Amino acid sequence: MEERSTILEAKNMYHIYESMSLEGNVVALRGLNVKIKEGEAVAVIGPSGSGKSTLLKCLGGLMKPSSGSVSLGGKEMIRMTGTELVKLRQETVSFIFQDSNLLPDLNALDNVAQPLRHQGVMPGPARAKAMELLERLAMGDRWMGMPEQLSGGEQQRVAIARALITNPKLILADEPTGALDPITSREVLELFERLHEEEDVAFLLVTHNRDVAYFCERSLELREGRFVAQHGTDFDLSDLSVTRELIIDDTGTITLPPDLLLKLGGPGRFDVPNVERDSLNLERVENEKIEVEAKTKRELAHTCPACNYDYENSIEQTCPECGSTRPIVHT
Ligand SMILES: Nc1ncnc2c1ncn2[C@@H]1O[C@H](COP(=O)(O)OP(=O)(O)OP(=O)(O)O)[C@@H](O)[C@H]1O
Numbered sequence: 001m002e003e004r005s006t007i008l009e010a011k012n013m014y015h016i017y018e019s020m021s022l023e024g025n026v027v028a029l030r031g032l033n034v035k036i037k038e039g040e041a042v043a044v045i046g047p048s049g050s051g052k053s054t055l056l057k058c059l060g061g062l063m064k065p066s067s068g069s070v071s072l073g074g075k076e077m078i079r080m081t082g083t084e085l086v087k088l089r090q091e092t093v094s095f096i097f098q099d100s101n102l103l104p105d106l107n108a109l110d111n112v113a114q115p116l117r118h119q120g121v122m123p124g125p126a127r128a129k130a131m132e133l134l135e136r137l138a139m140g141d142r143w144m145g146m147p148e149q150l151s152g153g154e155q156q157r158v159a160i161a162r163a164l165i166t167n168p169k170l171i172l173a174d175e176p177t178g179a180l181d182p183i184t185s186r187e188v189l190e191l192f193e194r195l196h197e198e199e200d201v202a203f204l205l206v207t208h209n210r211d212v213a214y215f216c217e218r219s220l221e222l223r224e225g226r227f228v229a230q231h232g233t234d235f236d237l238s239d240l241s242v243t244r245e246l247i248i249d250d251t252g253t254i255t256l257p258p259d260l261l262l263k264l265g266g267p268g269r270f271d272v273p274n275v276e277r278d279s280l281n282l283e284r285v286e287n288e289k290i291e292v293e294a295k296t297k298r299e300l301a302h303t304c305p306a307c308n309y310d311y312e313n314s315i316e317q318t319c320p321e322c323g324s325t326r327p328i329v330h331t
């Protein structure tokens with residue numbers, strides 16, 4: 001098979017949300033590396049708060065990562081001007097958000113047509129293509145509906161149609177079927193699968209839904225802002241331990257998922273006997289090799305080091321005889 005080129009790549013990406021609250025800043029992404037090839041479908045799975053939405057926003061150029069680089073279609077986003085970035089995004093990538101994010105003052109049809117209008121397409125052809133997509137998503141008879149008159153699932157289908165209208169090469173989607181009933185959800189997934197297989201559209205999908213994860217070639221497991229593991233196509237979201245492949249990144253960092261850490265008997269120090277190419281053994285250090293000195297007690301000196309005055313039981317801080325400061329000593 002010919003080597004496909006990379007459509008999206010992030011290197012050592014961090015994101016910190018600054019906050020004035022007592023808890024302080026939130027480090028949402030901690031040094032992520034990810035590479036998506038043209039036409040590849042990748043899922044991101046992970047518990048609430050692990051950084052999935054933050055990851056998608058940083059990858060799509062909607063938010064600037066605090067550090068690290070992101071390149072889209074081989075171009076580093078940070079080096080681009082605002083206009084260049086907008087143009088590249090319009091031509092390459094579409095978003096589907098957790099909430100549908102429709103423009104409240106436009107009806108369904110015009111919401112879908114809007115990205116094409118931005119690209120300078122005339123209203124007639126833009127609306128015709130929008131109608132075709134709404135029909136594909138079984139929303140043809142709701143084209144006049146304003147967002148507030150549509151149900152959550154209907155709004156999401158409009159948002160999906162809007163994402164597809166520019167024929168993107170890459171779709172970044174955050175829980176795209178979260179608001180849909182099982183039947184609509186299946187129809188949307190079939191559409192994604194067709195776009196993936198027939199039109200070679202690449203996907204990065206955040207999901208809790210095993211059906212979504214199934215159509216992806218691989219799934220990345222995100223925990224507390226780090227990718228800890230990768231899974232192949234056939235896996236069980238309720239028991240990730242079976243199919244998990246741990247990731248060691250370029251900096252040599254491994255993060256153990258909580259269930260694995262528990263199985264290992266908790267944190268500690270480990271010997272690494274028999275390290276070979278492609279294999280690593282960990283053995284808990286049972287006998288402490290490094291002697292840790294017993295902690296010493298600290299107390300006020302009993303006698304003055306200058307004049308030998310005996311403090312007896314007093315708690316004076318200075319010597320009543322010579323005025324020297326009473327020192328603290330280790331016993
Ligand atoms: N605007 C913000 N300001 C401060 N902290 C934020 C902000 N947005 C997200 N966070 C924090 O960053 C971390 C990652 O949030 P994020 O929304 O990326 O998680 P998520 O994996 O998408 O969760 P969910 O599955 O609930 O959507 C969380 O600790 C969250 O509280």
Ligand SMILES: [Mg+2]
Nearest residue numbers: 052053098174
């Ligand atoms: Mg989220």
